[in-house]
Amino acid sequence: MREPWDDKPHEECGVFGIYAPEQEVARLTYFGLYALQHRGQESAGIAVSNGRDIQVHKGMGLVAEVFSERILKELEQDGKMAIGHVRYSTTGSSLLTNAQPLVVHYQKGMMALAHNGNLTNAGELREELAKEGAVFQTTVDSEVIVQLIARYGRGSLEDALVKTMLDLQGAYALVVAAEDKILGMRDPHGVRPLCIGQLEGRYVLASESCGLDTIGAEFVRDVQPGEIVTIDEEGLHSRQGFPAQKTAVCAFEYIYFARPDSTMDQLNVTESRRRMGVELAREYPVDADIVIPVPDSGMTAALGYAEESGIPFAQGLLKNRYVGRTFIQPTQEMREVAVRLKLNANAQVIKGKRVIMIDDSIVRGTTSSRIVELLRKVGAKEVHLLICSPPVLYPCYYGIDTAEREKLIATQLDREGIRDYVGADSLHYLSEEGVQRALGELSVCLACFNGDYPAGIPAGTREKWAEFKDKC
Secondary structure: OOOOOOOOOEEOEEEEEEEOOOOOHHHHHHHHHHHOHHHOOOEEEEEEEOOOOEEEEEEEOOHHHHOOHHHHHHHHOOOOEEEEEEEOOOOOOOOHHHOOOEEEEEOOEEEEEEEEOOEOOHHHHHHHHHHOOOOOOOOOHHHHHHHHHHHOOOOOHHHHHHHHHHHOOEOOEEEEEOOOOEEEEEOOOOOOOOEEEEEOOEEEEEOOHHHHHOOOOEEEEEOOOOEEEEEEOOEEEEEEOOOOOOOOEEHHHHHHHOOOOOEEOOEEHHHHHHHHHHHHHHHOOOOOOEEEEOOOOOHHHHHHHHHHHOOOEOOOEEEOOOOOOOOOOOOHHHHHHHHHHHEEEOHHHHOOOEEEEEEOOOOOOHHHHHHHHHHHHOOOOEEEEEEOOOOOOOOOOOOEEOOOHHHOHHHHOOHHHHHHHHOOOEEEEOOHHHHHHHOOOOOEEOHHHHOOOOOOOOHHHHHHHHHHHHHO
């Protein structure tokens, strides 16, 4: 559930996997998930295999809330490998039954799966499988993938994944644990991230490289679009499950989601955000006294803007890092003070100044308007809001929880109308071209900005979005 101050899109989840019989795999997975906590805060789970059986523990809440020392010891026993998952729900309700990893028995034994992303043909596949007699216990896309793997499970698990990949449409990065190996798979467009690390001769999979760093693993490379990797006693094996399509890495990973210390598809997140700030300064030079970020994702971009423009950087907004997820109740009165509890304006820095405020995106506009109001109340002379991305005009079908189209402020108001709504003296968005320049040669998905969906969209929405795109 969104908090009252929360006006940002959300990543669906993060995945982690490790094959290391000599290590405490449950504990290492715990630390890996801790590093990936920003990718999902609703539920967490770890599945551990000892080569014969798979044990799983999962629960609602943060990693540290779900796992205790006792639980980790119970999971560990003689574990050889483990996979883990942190989740923010986009498809499927926020319920324990939908928490991952999913663990099932199929004709070859036991299997656990953790998935990041969304399928655009999940509805059709679920209906087809149900007609064949499949029974579903959850409402998540991931169970559709499990059922497909089981359907094709007569041969090797690698063969089953290849056949499954042929059926899937949309975005996915997943890790699968069988009794004696771990597999990783990434969709043919590479929309969702997945990378490989090495720890004392054994291999690790993680959504972001920060998950490797936390356990002391060395980054090896990214899983390539359409690639299936297998990790077992003999090491790392690769197979191209589906020919790679035009790469379309999610641009929002770099704009907002990923941790700043992560490197994905050979591009460092901190550097990409710094370049976005530089591009903003080149596209929209503003005469002002200070540049401030909206913490935390606007921090590096604000530094880039200050560097390029020569305008001093300052921390004009301070974030309260101790506001819990359930501290604020969703009453109207508390909604009014929610932003002040989360963010506070530094009056000594702001008073009498012409302020450039850098943020990563505007989705609904409610948070931006409240922050501008905070700056006005402490004496800002001017507030210029600069955004490190284009206007968000379309929902994401690939694993990001954006608002419904009618709640996206950029579909309801033009730029001047949004400026007036948030109360800024000026409002500027980084262009698509600016985003692309900041990301260099990396080919990215910009569907939420331009409606060009590289991996397709759900069948029931195609006509509606074609009509809407014609109007934009």
